[in-house]
Amino acid sequence: MPNKILAVLEQREGKLKRYAFEVVAATVKLAEELKLEKEAVVVGNEIENINEIGNYGINKVVHLKSDKLANYSSTAYSEVIANYVNETNADFLMLANTALGKDLAPYLAAKLNAGLIVDAVNLDTSSGELIVTRPVYAGKALMDVKFKISKKILTIRPNIFKATSSNGSAPEVTVKEVSPSNLKSRVTSFKKSEGKIDVAEADIIVSGGRGMKGPENFHLIEKLAEALGGAVGASRAVVDAGWRPHREQVGQTGKTVSPSLYVACGISGAIQHLAGMSSAKYIVAINKDKDAPIFNIADYGITGDVFEIIPALTEEIKKIKS
Amino acid sequence: MNIAVCVSHVPDTATKIKISSDNKSIEKTGVTYIINPYDEFAVEESLKWKEKSGGDSKVTVFSVGSDASKETIKKALAMGADEGVLIKTENDFDSVGIAKALSEELKSHNFNIIFCGKQSVDFDDSAVPQMLAEFLGYSCATVVVDLKLEENKVTAEREIEGGREVVELELPAVIAAQKGLNEPRYASLKGIMAAKKKTIADKPAAAYENQTEILKMHTPPAKQPGRILGTDISAVTELVRLLREEARVI
Numbered sequence: 001m002p003n004k005i006l007a008v009l010e011q012r013e014g015k016l017k018r019y020a021f022e023v024v025a026a027t028v029k030l031a032e033e034l035k036l037e038k039e040a041v042v043v044g045n046e047i048e049n050i051n052e053i054g055n056y057g058i059n060k061v062v063h064l065k066s067d068k069l070a071n072y073s074s075t076a077y078s079e080v081i082a083n084y085v086n087e088t089n090a091d092f093l094m095l096a097n098t099a100l101g102k103d104l105a106p107y108l109a110a111k112l113n114a115g116l117i118v119d120a121v122n123l124d125t126s127s128g129e130l131i132v133t134r135p136v137y138a139g140k141a142l143m144d145v146k147f148k149i150s151k152k153i154l155t156i157r158p159n160i161f162k163a164t165s166s167n168g169s170a171p172e173v174t175v176k177e178v179s180p181s182n183l184k185s186r187v188t189s190f191k192k193s194e195g196k197i198d199v200a201e202a203d204i205i206v207s208g209g210r211g212m213k214g215p216e217n218f219h220l221i222e223k224l225a226e227a228l229g230g231a232v233g234a235s236r237a238v239v240d241a242g243w244r245p246h247r248e249q250v251g252q253t254g255k256t257v258s259p260s261l262y263v264a265c266g267i268s269g270a271i272q273h274l275a276g277m278s279s280a281k282y283i284v285a286i287n288k289d290k291d292a293p294i295f296n297i298a299d300y301g302i303t304g305d306v307f308e309i310i311p312a313l314t315e316e317i318k319k320i321k322s
Numbered sequence: 323m324n325i326a327v328c329v330s331h332v333p334d335t336a337t338k339i340k341i342s343s344d345n346k347s348i349e350k351t352g353v354t355y356i357i358n359p360y361d362e363f364a365v366e367e368s369l370k371w372k373e374k375s376g377g378d379s380k381v382t383v384f385s386v387g388s389d390a391s392k393e394t395i396k397k398a399l400a401m402g403a404d405e406g407v408l409i410k411t412e413n414d415f416d417s418v419g420i421a422k423a424l425s426e427e428l429k430s431h432n433f434n435i436i437f438c439g440k441q442s443v444d445f446d447d448s449a450v451p452q453m454l455a456e457f458l459g460y461s462c463a464t465v466v467v468d469l470k471l472e473e474n475k476v477t478a479e480r481e482i483e484g485g486r487e488v489v490e491l492e493l494p495a496v497i498a499a500q501k502g503l504n505e506p507r508y509a510s511l512k513g514i515m516a517a518k519k520k521t522i523a524d525k526p527a528a529a530y531e532n533q534t535e536i537l538k539m540h541t542p543p544a545k546q547p548g549r550i551l552g553t554d555i556s557a558v559t560e561l562v563r564l565l566r567e568e569a570r571v572i
Contacts, residue, residue, distance in 0.1 A: 072424060072450065072487070075461060099482035103464050106449035110456035115533035118447055131537060136445050140339040141348065144538040146529075184461035184492040192485040201483050204571070218517065228572060245479060246467075246502040252335045253359050253501055254442055261571040272335045278545060282569040284561065290550070299548035300564055302557045312555040316562045317572065 005031050005092040007040040007058060008081060008108075010100050014070070019096040020212075021056050021163035026123065026156050027094050028057035031124040036092065040171070041084060043077050046061035054168040062088075064178045072100055076180035078107035084176070085112055095103045099154035105155050114151035115261055121160050127285050137274040138252035148230040196232035204230030204261045207250055207277075208238060211266020211287060211306055215243035219248050220310045221265060229319040233257070233277075235270055251276035268304045269294030286310065323375040325455075326433045327368040328384045328424055328450070329361040329398055331391040339541065344534050347414075349384050357394040360439025362506040363499035365398045367469065370436045370504065372402075373470075380404045384432070386423045388412050390475040392522055399517035400509035406522035416532045423527040429458055433494060435476075451498035461491040464498040477547040522568030 455462030
């Protein structure tokens, strides 16, 4: 019997997250290349869109169900998944490297005595065994790494492994009622942040740095972000100065992002900042200082005054969008 | 209250990473090492908890690594921690190895709460706190930006996509600190002097074989500088045209 790979899928408020389908797609690809049996597992109470998994190529889904599992609990989720893994003899688990996946995967590795590789950006099986490429030092370097033991847990970086939907048949869903005993750590509620789009999930980011001169000028950044349908980001300098909240910080000790478009306004480009955003597909830099390091990695640059250029750019974007 | 804080000795975030000649690690010569930035929030939080709970509360600092890690332990002692333990190894352990070494040492101390940074800024695994909690049978919350103690229950807020999750935890617990949890204090001159008299115990780490193997390290391909479109608002129309027609991102 071939070995089995399990796609561990993330749901929130009873709905599978979009990154869950990336995990399904990556699992399908690895299962084909390494000739593994594949299956998906979802932990939660009611899950409304579980049938969508079939559209991404997995037709066997196990739903570990309990009303105690509606909200995330690291202790209980790892308990019921580990029990299922032991029952089914799966030896490879794949998760998304999201807030939940990052939290959960290490518990599972410790519980199952498995090897753990996180934040994969490339999976290469051409040599017959899996070689994972992942960023380290906040993306300043990449590392090729492999598992040395048979039990494996892997998390994949969001937005790298594309999930393309085709019209598959509805999967065969097996509901297993479970009763977790360890709820020592459990989520009781969620506080949504006021910002419209989270910088970690945004496809377009407009970031401001010290060149914005003060917190009172960030409305310019906000307006440009709004016109583009993107999120507001910030450099470490302005977060440390208290101009912007930490959740907006991009770079090492902040968030590592890979949006389609990154607009850096008044950001010189310290090495810690560049590490966190240089994998963006397109980078625009607006900065008075033509020698700023940000221009070394920008696709398009304007070496001018942010206070003139940002409003003009916002107007121009609004014009073409209307 | 019996409090632990785990720290790690890492290259300064300002370091330009160069790959060493073995192609499997980074060039260490000329690199300045610092206390892992997230661990500073962990140390600060441990000191705040000690001050709040009073009595004979104590903060013990742990690190896994070579003698060089003592510098980072000293930094925590200078901030106000009471004593240090170096779990000594010359090998580069993976996250499982570090968590195992820590749990072997920490399990006999019966700590009420253990603070860590949410990740160390070298390999960025974000895994040791959870593994340590699992090995010790403690509860755990990661990426914590707010923390409160009521009775025997801890309420933590953790940062996730789009907001914060409120997590209830039973003690004993492992807390992995995120930037924003507090403002780390600077070590005062008095603190630095006092740290010289504090002890750092040496404990050998048990032999451990990594479960993953590094085959190669490399640097990402350098991005070619692009075009400067102008110096004032006359460049804006061209920028928007390029974003639409060439980059196709808007």
